[in-house]
Amino acid sequence: MTSWLDDFDTRLAELDAAGLTRRRRVVLPAAPAEASSTRLIVDGEILLAFCSNDYLGLAGHPALVDALCAGAREFGVGSGASPLVSGHSAANASLERELAAFVGLPRALYFYAGYGTNIGIVPALVGAGDALHSDALNHACLIDGARLARASIHRYAHADLDALDAALAARPARRQLVITDAVFSMDGDVADLRALLALCERHDALLLIDDAHGFGVLGPQGRGALAAAGLTGTNASRRVLYMATLGKALGVAGAFVAGNDVLIEWLLQKTRSYIFATAAPAALAQSLRASLRLVEADDWRRTHLQALIARLKRGLAGLPWTLTDSPTPIQPLIIGGNREALAVMEGLRERGLWVPAIRPPTVPEGSARLRITLSAAHRDEDVDRLTGALHDIARRA
Incomplete structure (x- = not known):
């Protein structure tokens, strides 16, 4: 047989x-x-x-290497637990504050990996009976997060804002979430974030932006695609969640999501890939803090x-x-x-x-x-x- x-x-x-x-x-x-x-x-x-x-070109920078070694000597190598048990070190907390300030948003939540961030935060935001609108060229982690959410998925043609407008206007659900890459990883083009936010404002939707490939590169001092679009600081919208990875332009590892305090608190309470995963080591957070200073200055x-x-x-x-x-x-x-x-x-x-x-x-x-x-x-x-x-x-x- x-x-x-x-x-x-x-x-x-x-x-x-x-x-x-x-x-x-x-x-x-x-x-x-x-x-x-x-x-x-x-x-x-x-x-x-x-x-x-x-x-x-920061992955091997001496300042990052030195910060990593010093962090390991001070905090050890592993975090030992999830962030909600004992894994949220002083270094991780400082990194979150500095990331939020850098991108011009009220609060940030630091994750161990970009993929783990998106597959967790999307299901924390919407679920069965809700509507999720996804650009056709979104990264796999957003696609997989959408599938895990079990919401009704509406896939619109790449960058087709008229199609998205029509789908949102149809109001398939009271809670609607739009998810998009900021820089599309296989094409390199940049989403029209201002237009996307305008649609979300018009149709009472939430906008989740994945800026894995724009953070550190785009915007003033590398503050990212959202800053490049002028949508941070006093222009920040409560309808925007901004996610970016830390293993690309910043040269280390991990990711974060930033937004208003209420949304970030909700994600802290409901994101399974945050609650049930071991926290990123403090030594990495120290290296990332050093990288963030170089990104801003250089x-x-x-x-x-x-x-x-x-x-x-x-x-x-x-x-x-x-x-x-x-x-x-x-x-x-x-x-x-x-x-x-x-x-x-x-x-x-x-x-x-x-x-x-x-x-x-x-x-x-x-x-x-x-x-x-x-x-x-x-x-x-x-x-x-x-x-x-x-x-x-x-x-x-």
């Missing part, structure tokens, strides 16, 4: 045949700490990498990053593939087919460059791409090397 467990071999073979098999690689830094996300040893080979979300990192983005766009002109219109460090180059994208990725690897091929189901069928990500740790000559290699590959295709 055969078992359904035997099917996994066949199903893995089907993934491979479709060009959808994914592979983990063991990596080591191949450069000084501050450039550790751009030069990596991959399977024993030194590669110039354009695949990290370390947008400001405008040159964002200035350099914008110059690199412009240089990349110029260098990619004339290629047979489509570069999306992104103002962010995420610069996707649409190849099309899965195997074609893998072939371009392999061609770059042969030339000492690492740029990942992103394929379905992460992106729609027929839109496999190279997800080029830039960091302030990259140099002008790094970008030129990448664009030159892509032109060479295109000529030989």
